[in-house]
Amino acid sequence: MKNKELAQIFEEMADMLEFEGEDPFKIRAYRNAARILEALTGDIEKIAGQGELQKLPGIGAKISQKIEEYLSTGRIKKHAELKEKVPPGVLELMKIPGLGAKTVKRLYDELCIVDVESLERAIEEGKLLTLPKIREKTVEKIKKGIAMYRSMSDRIHLGIALPVARRAVEFLREINSVKEVQEAGSLRRRKSTVGDIDILVASQSGPDITNAFVKAPFVRDVLARGDTKASIIVDEGVQVDVRVVAPESYGAALQYFTGSKEHNIKLRKIAGEKGWKLSEYGLFNENGKVIASHIEKEIYAALGMEFIPPEMREDRGEVELALKNELPRLVELGDIKGDFHVHTSFSDGTASPERIAEVAGKQYGYEYVGLADHSQSLKVARGLSSQDLLKKTWVIRKLNEKSSVYLIPSAEVDILPDGTLDYPDGVLEQLDIVIASVHTRFNMSVEEMTKRILAAIRHPHVHILAHPSGILLGEREGYKLDWETVFKEAASTGTALEINAYYLRLDLNDELVREALRFGVKIAIGSDAHHEDQMWMMELGVGVARRGWCEKDHVLNTWPIKKILSWAKEKRKSGLKIGKGAKR
DNA sequence: GCCGTTTTCGGCCCGACTGTTTTCAGTCG
Ligand SMILES: Nc1nc2c(ncn2[C@H]2C[C@H](O)[C@@H](COP(=O)(O)OP(=O)(O)OP(=O)(O)O)O2)c(=O)[nH]1
Ligand SMILES: [Mg+2]
Ligand SMILES: [Mg+2]
Ligand SMILES: [Zn+2]
Numbered sequence: 001m002k003n004k005e006l007a008q009i010f011e012e013m014a015d016m017l018e019f020e021g022e023d024p025f026k027i028r029a030y031r032n033a034a035r036i037l038e039a040l041t042g043d044i045e046k047i048a049g050q051g052e053l054q055k056l057p058g059i060g061a062k063i064s065q066k067i068e069e070y071l072s073t074g075r076i077k078k079h080a081e082l083k084e085k086v087p088p089g090v091l092e093l094m095k096i097p098g099l100g101a102k103t104v105k106r107l108y109d110e111l112c113i114v115d116v117e118s119l120e121r122a123i124e125e126g127k128l129l130t131l132p133k134i135r136e137k138t139v140e141k142i143k144k145g146i147a148m149y150r151s152m153s154d155r156i157h158l159g160i161a162l163p164v165a166r167r168a169v170e171f172l173r174e175i176n177s178v179k180e181v182q183e184a185g186s187l188r189r190r191k192s193t194v195g196d197i198d199i200l201v202a203s204q205s206g207p208d209i210t211n212a213f214v215k216a217p218f219v220r221d222v223l224a225r226g227d228t229k230a231s232i233i234v235d236e237g238v239q240v241d242v243r244v245v246a247p248e249s250y251g252a253a254l255q256y257f258t259g260s261k262e263h264n265i266k267l268r269k270i271a272g273e274k275g276w277k278l279s280e281y282g283l284f285n286e287n288g289k290v291i292a293s294h295i296e297k298e299i300y301a302a303l304g305m306e307f308i309p310p311e312m313r314e315d316r317g318e319v320e321l322a323l324k325n326e327l328p329r330l331v332e333l334g335d336i337k338g339d340f341h342v343h344t345s346f347s348d349g350t351a352s353p354e355r356i357a358e359v360a361g362k363q364y365g366y367e368y369v370g371l372a373d374h375s376q377s378l379k380v381a382r383g384l385s386s387q388d389l390l391k392k393t394w395v396i397r398k399l400n401e402k403s404s405v406y407l408i409p410s411a412e413v414d415i416l417p418d419g420t421l422d423y424p425d426g427v428l429e430q431l432d433i434v435i436a437s438v439h440t441r442f443n444m445s446v447e448e449m450t451k452r453i454l455a456a457i458r459h460p461h462v463h464i465l466a467h468p469s470g471i472l473l474g475e476r477e478g479y480k481l482d483w484e485t486v487f488k489e490a491a492s493t494g495t496a497l498e499i500n501a502y503y504l505r506l507d508l509n510d511e512l513v514r515e516a517l518r519f520g521v522k523i524a525i526g527s528d529a530h531h532e533d534q535m536w537m538m539e540l541g542v543g544v545a546r547r548g549w550c551e552k553d554h555v556l557n558t559w560p561i562k563k564i565l566s567w568a569k570e571k572r573k574s575g576l577k578i579g580k581g582a583k584r
Numbered sequence: 585g586c587c588g589t590t591t592t593c594g595g596c597c598c599g600a601c602t603g604t605t606t607t608c609a610g611t612c613g
Binding site for chain 1 (some may be wrong): 585598
């Protein structure tokens with residue numbers, strides 16, 4: 001799929017157009033197109049083939065033409081022309097905090113500054129001061145910006161950020177004058193990675209709060225401290241921004257600060273169409289009178305909408321649905337009755353089945369847990385031989401006689417490169433639920449990999465396809481797959497696709513989940529915990545499910561164990577038919 | 585560059601902070 005390549009190209013074109021001083025709205029159009037393409041699960045080539053590019057919101061005549069051009073020639077002329085004109089280093093300069101396109105363009109035009117190095121040299125030589133509107137303070141600001149840029153970490157995994165955020169929230173809650181505290185930004189929306197941690201506080205005494213906050217024990221560095229805002233770096237290297245607002249505008253501030261930016265813009269536009277104005281201070285009518293501001297929900301209500309869950313606020317159609325009162329009722333963490341994917345000390349996990357049962361029951365209130373260890377060929381993960389698996393299964397069934405949490409005899413079976421499974425059917429039959437996944441030979445063509453995955457999905461004993469895309473966040477792209485074919489097959493065979501909730505995977509991702517639901521695919525969430533302390537990541541998986549618009553019934557984990565087991569049986573029966581048919 | 589149950593042209597979110605201004609541009613969230 002060329003979706004991501006195209007997204008990257010349009011994003012880069014937006015940067016270059018910005019450098020060139022183009023119309024900001026045109027630049028927004030390019031960024032918007034990039035955002036649409038990035039999130040698109042269907043193959044852009046296929047959409048183009050059907051002549052439906054312009055049906056995508058934000059893609060019009062010009063951009064669709066450029067997409068076609070790229071698909072047929074492998075390049076976009078305008079992109080190449082821009083690349084000729086814009087030195088690559090200046091785009092990096094625009095990433096320095098405080099430096100934007102306008103300044104970078106001036107630095108380039110007048111001082112021939114083309115990258116960070118030449119900028120530093122120019123500062124050393126005092127050349128910047130020769131420019132109008134740049135004096136000592138600006139130079140200092142740029143110097144600081146460079147230092148910050150160098151020390152800036154990339155986006156942080158939600159699984160790292162969430163515990164940090166909760167610690168900060170708890171600390172703030174203890175401060176006397178604090179009326180309300182809450183996570184905001186991308187963290188509240190449960191994006192799988194966050195650029196920073198945004199926290200909102202309601203209080204009359206901002207200075208007291210920012211003062212106390214920068215002295216918190218977890219603070220490593222203080223970046224800024226004002227009367228209403230403080231920025232710090234915690235020991236984990238994450239930046240935390242705290243904003244303090246008056247209690248009467250808390251709801252509007254929370255709406256603003258939760259974003260996303262695109263969602264905010266859409267809301268503000270709708271307010272404008274009514275002659276009103278929405279900002280972080282409230283929703284105001286044409287006379288400047290407050291319509292709503294105290295409670296977030298009231299903002300949405302006044303605009304004629306249902307409350308939109310934060311996880312949906314990405315401008316992916318949620319506003320339109322909320323206006324019609326047609327939002328899905330999203331699955332909640334409290335609906336989760338069990339975890340399908342936990343590794344035990346039988347293979348590379350650290351916890352015994354007994355211990356997992358105890359934690360699952362006492363700490364999470366689960367009804368069941370799937371004990372899924374690796375299969376024999378995965379030697380690095382101490383995969384179980386057929387015999388060991390059968391022995392483990394016997395042990396688990398024995399434990400179940402007195403365990404209040406049902407331990408599901410399961411396994412995470414490797415899908416071998418030829419599409420066959422890593423255990424014989426006779427062994428798989430002994431398990432209640434079989435999870436299948438790919439751990440080797442990622443580098444296959446779309447056709448090969450799709451064939452490999454389809455074989456597993458069609459297998460009568462396979463119930464769940466784990467970490468279906470193979471992505472490792474920030475480390476490895478997923479392998480290539482024809483998703484439409486995979487989704488269709490999963491739906492027709494009754495095979496569930498996993499949301500692997502381990503913080504480095506979160507796979508399927510939100511967009512793929514949403515697409516899978518459109519095909520009628522069921523979703524199973526698995527923490528993939530190798531240690532009892534990782535079982536909490538279930539909630540990260542629920543975050544992905546909610547971002548993918550999952551309702552309760554879409555998610556197997558909300559079903560009682562009886563229903564799970566009868567579904568599993570059903571798959572074995574019907575899958576047998578389909579599996580045989582497909583094998584010609 | 586995109587878009588339209590008020591528009592096919594003329595809009596496109598709104599506000600804070602900063603530095604350099606003598607009335608505002610640039611950057612950011
Ligand atoms: N109305 C409006 N709100 C914005 C704009 N930029 C940011 N916001 C709001 C929505 C964001 O969620 C919130 C926090 O800003 P951030 O830059 O931290 O973005 P966010 O947390 O969404 O993503 P991140 O993971 O931090 O990159 O501020 C904007 O241009 N307009
Ligand atoms: Mg943020
Ligand atoms: Mg922020
Ligand atoms: Zn795995």
